[in-house]
Structures are given as structure tokens and as C-alpha cells.
Amino acid sequence: IPLAVLAGILISVGVGIIDYKGIRHIRYIPRADAVVMIIVLSLTVFVDLIQAVAAGMIMASVLFMKQMSDQVTSEVKISSLRTSGKELPWDDEKIPGYIADKIYVKHLDGPLFFGFAPAFQ
Numbered sequence: 001i002p003l004a005v006l007a008g009i010l011i012s013v014g015v016g017i018i019d020y021k022g023i024r025h026i027r028y029i030p031r032a033d034a035v036v037m038i039i040v041l042s043l044t045v046f047v048d049l050i051q052a053v054a055a056g057m058i059m060a061s062v063l064f065m066k067q068m069s070d071q072v073t074s075e076v077k078i079s080s081l082r083t084s085g086k087e088l089p090w091d092d093e094k095i096p097g098y099i100a101d102k103i104y105v106k107h108l109d110g111p112l113f114f115g116f117a118p119a120f121q
């Protein structure tokens with residue numbers, strides 16, 4: 001098979017797998033996702049597919065951790081033990097009032113994983 005024929009097949013397959021609808025809607029997706037997509041596309045064209053996929057996975061993972069830690073951070077509530085108003089599992093052991101005012105309960109809503117640990121302190 002001549003190399004010119006293989007090159008033609010490669011180009012036609014490459015053009016055929018481009019998602020034109022996805023490229024048209026790039027304005028409507030979150031900016032961080034669009035940046036990841038453009039970087040992966042550029043790396044695929046100019047460097048290597050394997051390196052582009054690896055870079056895309058790393059960037060997407062970091063972006064996911066950042067978004068999840070932001071979600072938990074925005075929904076953190078701190079209240080003292082006395083004002084939390086919930087029945088405590090150790091309620092039979094009466095805690096003196098001066099100690100109950102010094103104990104705080106941190107209420108988290110959302111996913112909790114190691115990406116949130118620095119903000120938890």
C-alpha cells in the first residue's frame with residue numbers, strides 16, 4: 001500500500017472523528033473544562049496522543065478536586081455544642097455548661113476527601 005494512500009486514510013479518519021458540535025458549544029461549557037479540552041486537543045496535534053491523554057487526566061483530576069473542595073467549603077457551619085440543638089449520643093452523660101460552650105461542632109455538607117483537608121483545619 002503506498003504511503004500516500006495511508007496518509008489520505010489517516011487524514012480522512014482524523015477529520016471524521018472531530019466533534020464539530022462539541023467545538024461549536026465550547027462557549028457554553030465551563031471555562032476550566034474548555035481550557036482542558038483545548039490543551040488536550042493541542043497536545044494531541046503537536047506532541048503525542050498518549051501524553052495528551054495523560055495530561056488531560058491529570059488536569060481533569062486536579063479540576064475535580066478543586067471543584068469538590070470548593071463545594072464543601074461553601075457549606076460548612078460551625079456551632080457550639082450547647083446551641084447545636086441536636087440530641088447528642090452521649091446525652092446521658094451531662095456535660096457541664098462551661099465545657100459545652102468551649103466545644104464546637106463542625107457540620108459539613110457535601111463530599112469529603114483529601115482535597116478538602118487543608119481547609120478543614
